Amino acid sequence: MKKLIIGFLFLGINANAQDSTIALKEVTIMARAKKKIETEMKMAVTVDEFLASSDQISFIKRGAYAWEPLLNNMSTERSVITIDGMHIFGACTDKMDPVTSYVESNNLSAIDIKSGQEGSLHGATVAGSIDLKRKSTPFSSENKWRGAYQTGLEFNNKQFFNLGNVSYSGQRFVADGSVSFRKAGNYTDGNRAEVNHSQYNKFNSSLGLAYKTRPLSSVRVDAIFDVAKDVGFPALPMDLWLSRALITSASYKQLSENGLIRVWDTKLYFNAVEHYMDDTKRPENLVHMDMPGWSTTYGLVSGANAIAGRIHSEIQLNAYSNLSIAEMRMYPQDRSQRTMFAYSWPWVTTQFASIAMNNSWDISAQSRLNFGGSLGYNYNFSRYAEFNRIFHPGAPREKSRMLPALHAAYQLSTGHFDFSAGTGYGHRAPSVSEAYGYYIYNSFDRYDYIGDPALKNEISYEVNAGAGFKTGKAAIEARVNYFYIRNYIIGRILSLGSPMNYQSVGVKGYTSLDHARIFNVVMNARYDILPHLHWKGTLTYARATDNRGGNLPFIRPVSYQSSLHFMHRNMSFRTSVNGDFTQKNYSPEYGEDQTADYWVWNASADYSFRLKNVRTVVQLGAENLLDAWYSTYADWGNIPRMGRNIFTSLKFSL
Numbered sequence: 238m239k240k241l242i243i244g245f246l247f248l249g250i251n252a253n254a255q256d257s258t259i260a261l262k263e264v265t266i267m268a269r270a271k272k273k274i275e276t277e278m279k280m281a282v283t284v285d286e287f288l289a290s291s292d293q294i295s296f297i298k299r300g301a302y303a304w305e306p307l308l309n310n311m312s313t314e315r316s317v318i319t320i321d322g323m324h325i326f327g328a329c330t331d332k333m334d335p336v337t338s339y340v341e342s343n344n345l346s347a348i349d350i351k352s353g354q355e356g357s358l359h360g361a362t363v364a365g366s367i368d369l370k371r372k373s374t375p376f377s378s379e380n381k382w383r384g385a386y387q388t389g390l391e392f393n394n395k396q397f398f399n400l401g402n403v404s405y406s407g408q409r410f411v412a413d414g415s416v417s418f419r420k421a422g423n424y425t426d427g428n429r430a431e432v433n434h435s436q437y438n439k440f441n442s443s444l445g446l447a448y449k450t451r452p453l454s455s456v457r458v459d460a461i462f463d464v465a466k467d468v469g470f471p472a473l474p475m476d477l478w479l480s481r482a483l484i485t486s487a488s489y490k491q492l493s494e495n496g497l498i499r500v501w502d503t504k505l506y507f508n509a510v511e512h513y514m515d516d517t518k519r520p521e522n523l524v525h526m527d528m529p530g531w532s533t534t535y536g537l538v539s540g541a542n543a544i545a546g547r548i549h550s551e552i553q554l555n556a557y558s559n560l561s562i563a564e565m566r567m568y569p570q571d572r573s574q575r576t577m578f579a580y581s582w583p584w585v586t587t588q589f590a591s592i593a594m595n596n597s598w599d600i601s602a603q604s605r606l607n608f609g610g611s612l613g614y615n616y617n618f619s620r621y622a623e624f625n626r627i628f629h630p631g632a633p634r635e636k637s638r639m640l641p642a643l644h645a646a647y648q649l650s651t652g653h654f655d656f657s658a659g660t661g662y663g664h665r666a667p668s669v670s671e672a673y674g675y676y677i678y679n680s681f682d683r684y685d686y687i688g689d690p691a692l693k694n695e696i697s698y699e700v701n702a703g704a705g706f707k708t709g710k711a712a713i714e715a716r717v718n719y720f721y722i723r724n725y726i727i728g729r730i731l732s733l734g735s736p737m738n739y740q741s742v743g744v745k746g747y748t749s750l751d752h753a754r755i756f757n758v759v760m761n762a763r764y765d766i767l768p769h770l771h772w773k774g775t776l777t778y779a780r781a782t783d784n785r786g787g788n789l790p791f792i793r794p795v796s797y798q799s800s801l802h803f804m805h806r807n808m809s810f811r812t813s814v815n816g817d818f819t820q821k822n823y824s825p826e827y828g829e830d831q832t833a834d835y836w837v838w839n840a841s842a843d844y845s846f847r848l849k850n851v852r853t854v855v856q857l858g859a860e861n862l863l864d865a866w867y868s869t870y871a872d873w874g875n876i877p878r879m880g881r882n883i884f885t886s887l888k889f890s891l
């Protein structure tokens with residue numbers, strides 16, 4: 238808090254600084270946004286595949302669709318996932334729909350990942366933040382049309398996709414639009430066995446319109462509409478029949494050429510998600526359950542960029558209100574006879590507001606101090622608190638919490654070397670499921686989970702450090718972070734209560750462990766063997782334990798990736814291997830068994846040429862060339878991953 242106040246003082250003193258122009262700021266923002274949503278291996282990727290190329294992200298996979306992103310080896314409850322700073326919450330109690338499943342690679346320009354408390358700008362967090370940045374074409378002095386169309390086929394699961402986007406920019410008006418379709422069948426594993434219920438269908442479209450109201454101010458409206466239909470989840474006892482999301486916003490942006498505040502962007506937003514599961518295609522289910530869910534959020538995000546001398550600051554106000562509802566209706570074989578009804582999310586309202594600030598102070602040409610903090614207020618209201626009171630008699634209907642956060646990091650670069658060291662402190666509130674969930678069946682450990690409205694805030698103490706060395710031809714860097722998390726929330730077996738689902742073996746309640754510790758290391762290296770031949774490698778290690786020294790679940794074993802990239806004229810070739818070591822530190826207590834090591838080999842080639850004015854790229858590649866059969870530590874229920882997959886794509890861009 239003290240640092241925050243000092244920050245404000247500095248800004249006040251340097252208020253007359255008028256150096257770097259707004260134009261420059263806009264250029265840097267654009268340059269950052271130019272980063273393409275494609276990986277080294279593949280130019281036509283899903284959002285999940287793109288995220289997977291980050292060394293900070295791993296995934297829990299319940300099938301081929303909508304992977305749950307883990308940041309710093311922590312589940313989605315511990316990170317803030319936003320779309321342009323907007324909060325949106327999935328409507329599935331079984332996590333079939335992380336926020337990342339509601340966007341598509343052709344309506345994003347970049348994904349901004351911040352580790353730990355550095356991510357607290359967008360809301361209270363422990364693991365960090367993932368902000369999905371939509372495409373937003375800048376105004377231009379001459380009228381310009383831009384467009385791209387991408388199509389392709391992935392042979393393993395017969396995935397066929399069509400992605401199109403178009404943008405228009407002029408002096409006063411800008412429009413961005415995109416449409417995409419993906420349709421995939423079941424995939425086959427490395428033994429050529431079909432993985433049943435792994436198909437999916439996704440439609441996504443987006444539209445953004447901006448109008449310049451005055452030379453330095455503009456208004457913008459945006460919408461995304463996403464539909465997923467007939468999506469199989471092979472690792473779960475049910476599939477998805479339909480999921481629909483409408484994500485809308487209206488914003489006003491004011492730029493300023495001088496003064497303290499250079500950019501001020503205020504956005505009002507609304508999004509609604511509906512989710513309908515389907516277990517009727519699973520013959521093993523003797524009793525059928527309908528488990529629809531709805532999540533509606535409206536909110537405000539207002540952010541300003543300020544420059545005062547050597548200090549750049551970002552100040553952000555967040556406010557949102559979310560209503561999460563999930564129902565459970567149980568039927569015997571005869572569907573006209575409903576036998577049971579319950580709310581697994583009993584109409585839970587979450588209201589959150591925070592004021593946050595990130596500052597970066599250029600102490601000298603070599604050193605910089607980043608520091609900031611936030612203060613959040615979180616309020617919950619459970620409309621049908623009687624469900625929560627079955628296990629927690631007398632549980633209050635309402636609960637409010639204060640969620641403070643602070644962080645600071647020092648960066649030093651001298652010649653070929655870079656160093657950084659930082660620390661953070663922050664609280665998070667329990668999620669709707671953790672606090673209010675009622676009989677949420679977890680098919681991984683086969684327990685029904687019960688929330689506890691009185692759970693304490695999870696409190697994270699974090700330290701991180703990094704060191705790097707680079708020359709023109711080579712670079713190597715290592716980053717470590719360590720989280721000591723008090724009141725770590727996890728499910729523990731309850732002696733009372735009997736399972737509701739005939740598949741479940743018991744009831745677990747969300748409780749707070751005294752503490753847990755999570756440690757992550759990432760090492761990256763690259764080397765230019767020849768001017769057109771580049772090597773890159775990554776090695777990660779993580780370790781996480783609870784207060785009694787037991788292992789936490791879903792922690793990635795030692796993993797590695799190594800790739801070569803060769804360019805020749807209009808062609809380029811890539812090949813890579815990646816794999817995990819044997820999972821030594823697994824957790825039988827949380828339903829894990831040991832996962833064996835594996836490695837896969839991938840290769841791709843592409844060729845670029847021009848058809849008149851149209852830039853064209855064709856690509857052909859294969860993932861898991863040797864058709865290895867494998868399942869990773871984070872594959873729900875040990876479902877096998879995809880075997881050999883030949884992919885091809887074609888992209889035209891104007």
Ligand SMILES: [Cu+2]
Nearest residue numbers: 329331333514
């Ligand atoms: Cu679901």
